[in-house]
Amino acid sequence: MPERLKAVRYPKLEHFNEPNVITTTADFIFSWARSHSVFPFTYGLACCAIEMLSSGFARFDVARYGMEVFRPTPRQCDLMIVAGTVNEKMAPVLKRLYDQMAEPKWVISMGACATSGGPFYDGYNVVNGVDKIVPVDVYIPGCPPRPEALFQGLLELQVKIQQHKFVAEKPAIAEAAAPDGEA
Amino acid sequence: MGLEIGTHPMSMDDIASLLAERFAAEFHHVRVQEPDTVVARCAREDLAAVARSLKEHPEVGYETLNWIAGVDHVKHFESVYHVYSWKTNTYLELHVEVPRATPEIDTVTGVWPAADWHERESFDMVGIVYTGHPDLRRILLKDDFVGHPLRKDYVDLAENHPHV
């Protein structure tokens, strides 16, 4: 090989472990697509479920945000909207359903009960907030939150989804332990 | 056709005196609570026989059980039965005292099938044991819940809150 060509760094597969122009473009396209076509999981437990239903129907139409596909099975969903009070009997079920969702997944905690226990905070059987069980991305206050409040939460979530990167930042320790390569 | 309501209307005082007379040995403190309820107390030993007679009484057959409540009156428990008579369109509220040390009482599921879940709930919340119940287990709380929450001395235990 001529000398001048040896100095060129050809792209290798390992280079895709770092953010670069191809991954950031891919991030942008995939995250944009994901955020505008979220499949929510109907996890309506209590009164907030009725407001969630209302937001899906004609007056407050959630289809204009691309989120009308409420799937009843967690395996086909991206977004779990926990609408209602979670109690100790329901908590293992919630964890199990959250685990059954595929990555990337997000959780919205809708209503005062899911955020912090709500008006039932001092009940002996009530979990004070669903974030004690699963990580929550957006909290929507209200008892029950109006459908417009739910939409504001969904729009905030869209902004959050658009910041999702599918190439993670490599932690320092893994880099030091990399056995080979020119990373 | 079939089920009629109020076919033998009677005044509340008549019903109260009829019951006081028929169950003179078993009922204490029979009184009328307007507009349409007779309230009475009964001892727990008499409950099984009284329940059967109340249901099958020809004039005021209390055929439907509305609800059963367990109440904790610190010194004793109480099991309250609220039953409905279709013929007279009136109610009877029967209070039965249950001692706190041995909170057992006969089941009435043989008389009123609706008592099944109501007794389970009373057992779950207050801890009154209904002997003879076909399937007495917790209904509203999780199976390994410790304690009976509607007792006045219930303290929130850490075991009942694994997700804190």
Add this chain to the structure above:
Amino acid sequence: MFDEFETPEPDEAVKLALRRIDEATARGEGSDADGLAFNEVVVNMGPQHPSTHGVLRLVVTLDGELVKDVIPVIGYLHRCKEKLAERRTYFQYIPIVDRTEYVAGINCEWAYVMTVEKLAGIRPTRRAEFIRVITGELMRIASHLVAVGTFTADLSPLGTAMVFYMFRDREVILDLLEELTGARMMFNYFRFGGVRYDLPDGWVEKCRAFLKKMPKLMREYESLVDDNAIFLQRTQGKGVITQQDVVDYGITGPNARASAVALDLRRTRPYSVYPELDFEVCTLEHGDVFDRYKVRMNEMRESVKIIEQALDMLPRGPVQVGSLRAPYVITPPPGSCYVGQENPRGEYGTYIESDGSRYPYRLKYRDPCFCNLQIFPKLLSGNKIADAVAISGSIDLVLGGIDR
């Protein structure tokens, strides 16, 4: 890593179902009594499932598609309401009562407020009584719209147009109630001795305009499903509740009235100003799924009549007892009282024992859905699993009331 893919240990309800299969097999009734392959399967429906109305779990024993046994497991929404009553004053508890049967909040508040008024000896004002009837019946229409809408939505998952139309019209009712009370669902509107706000200007006209449209809307709903052969086949003759069941299990509300039992607490145990209003108790004879649906539609028409009469008879006057505000802290004398009221789902009542302090000593709910749910094992056994969905939708369950 694969924890979430492992089957959890069977809990009490599933163990009970398995025990019952073993007992039936031992008695010779199991599906392998002929020495054929074992067919019975225990399947879990819920607590999260598209066709159960709320977090109801049904442990179903299936023989192929035939349901042999159902064990309902409830308590997934148990929010300790009866214990909370002992720590809140009577007045502070009103918003919590709203959230019992959350689809029909006004009627729930009404039963609780009536009980406390009876205990404390407070009589509401006459104008407030009429406003209570108007809002209660509006809530009854809204609740039946949800009930029938979600029932038809269950039959084919969100495939029927009916649920969209019904929710569209429910929004009009919620607008009326929001203008009056400030909230769409949890109203916190009733007070001891009356209601919180008087009717705003123009409210009566808007209400009348909505009521005028209702007959046409009802015809529109019925034109969507009543002639549909598949709907009729799936609903007629299924899930029959007999009159003996009504007596044995304490079934009330439209479920009882569809079985030719004229049990309507507005007539049999009259309260408020219902004795002065003229309406019929809607009953039908067969007691199947179709009749329960039809009874609810007919009740919506009767509610329209009631509201029109109440608007005509609305007297002038204050809407609260007392000077400017209803009593915030009341201490009813020691005693106990039970008042049952005709909720859209049946007889809903509260039993309150008072010891003379500001807090109730014991509050117990008589919930219609809790009593109606007891009949499930009997009603669903022997039907196919698809019929089970239709039948459970027609019983109209709201888990907030069942679990409290």
